Amino acid sequence: RIAYVNGVYVPLRDASVHVEDRGFQFADSVYEVCEVRDGALVDETRHMGRLKRSLSELSIRMPMAENALKVVLRETLRRNRVVNGMVYFQVSRGAAKRDFLFPSPDTPPTLVVIARSLDRAKGDAGAASGIAVITLPDNRWERVDIKSTGLLPNVLAKQKARQQGAKEVWFFDEQGYVTEGGSSNAWIVTAENTLLTRPAESGILRGITRTTLMDLARRDNMVVTERAFTVAEAKAAKEAFVTSATNVVMPVVKIDDTVIGDGTPGALARKLRAHFHSVAE
Numbered sequence: 001r002i003a004y005v006n007g008v009y010v011p012l013r014d015a016s017v018h019v020e021d022r023g024f025q026f027a028d029s030v031y032e033v034c035e036v037r038d039g040a041l042v043d044e045t046r047h048m049g050r051l052k053r054s055l056s057e058l059s060i061r062m063p064m065a066e067n068a069l070k071v072v073l074r075e076t077l078r079r080n081r082v083v084n085g086m087v088y089f090q091v092s093r094g095a096a097k098r099d100f101l102f103p104s105p106d107t108p109p110t111l112v113v114i115a116r117s118l119d120r121a122k123g124d125a126g127a128a129s130g131i132a133v134i135t136l137p138d139n140r141w142e143r144v145d146i147k148s149t150g151l152l153p154n155v156l157a158k159q160k161a162r163q164q165g166a167k168e169v170w171f172f173d174e175q176g177y178v179t180e181g182g183s184s185n186a187w188i189v190t191a192e193n194t195l196l197t198r199p200a201e202s203g204i205l206r207g208i209t210r211t212t213l214m215d216l217a218r219r220d221n222m223v224v225t226e227r228a229f230t231v232a233e234a235k236a237a238k239e240a241f242v243t244s245a246t247n248v249v250m251p252v253v254k255i256d257d258t259v260i261g262d263g264t265p266g267a268l269a270r271k272l273r274a275h276f277h278s279v280a281e
């Protein structure tokens with residue numbers, strides 16, 4: 001496998017960044033994960049838009065022009081022969097003598113790109129059974145709208161989920177409202193078949209899959225309401241699912257010890273998963 005690191009393509013085992021890279025020392029970096037399907041980057045424009053937003057919120061500059069970055073993503077995919085899978089790209093504020101303050105503005109940002117094939121059949125098989133999630137208090141910082149690599153709370157929470165036989169964690173805020181998953185957005189379906197997902201104004205990352213799924217659901221005349229829901233509401237919901245670039249739509253069949261619906265993936269979640277790529281660009 002081949003990675004792109006600051007201007008060069010190198011074998012993954014030799015791919016490294018400086019020990020004083022600010023991504024390494026301070027998690028002073030942002031990233032994107034884009035699904036690759038039949039050779040195409042799914043929702044690339046939206047992922048680029050969010051990358052630029054994350055960077056600008058942190059006053060990190062784009063490592064290169066957007067079009068050049070798109071070429072690097074494609075070249076990384078080509079060199080790894082990825083047709084179905086994902087591409088990960090990360091931009092840090094660069095390498096500089098350790099100091100909390102920003103380095104001088106001429107410090108070049110670090111760009112790293114890696115790509116990996118993913119077995120679509122495996123993903124579909126996982127979705128056919130659905131996943132269990134556990135719930136935990138959201139102990140992350142307020143700026144989770146920035147897709148930063150500061151993911152330690154997510155790492156610890158997802159590890160805890162694993163120990164309890166679950167695939168994902170749903171964080172909840174101080175009022176008991178679900179914020180989002182450890183690496184996904186959270187959705188439920190009410191008894192009236194309304195799709196509920198938390199507004200992106202607070203507490204969550206504005207997921208690209210979430211945005212595109214809202215477009216799809218509305219196009220198919222489903223009712224989508226952006227409103228926060230509690231853990232209790234989720235446990236009583238008709239269906240639950242999560243969305244992310246790598247999982248697309250993944251049904252949730254258990255929340256903590258509560259079985260959702262009849263314990264199998266819900267009809268709307270299955271339908272949305274099946275149709276997702278007809279609307280994603």
Ligand code: PDD
Nearest residue numbers: 033182183184185205207208209244245
């Ligand atoms: N995670 N919320 C969080 C905290 C996430 O980390 C992610 C994505 C999402 C979903 O966003 P999107 O639909 O744009 O993938 C929501 C990626 C896949 C990851 O960290 O691997």
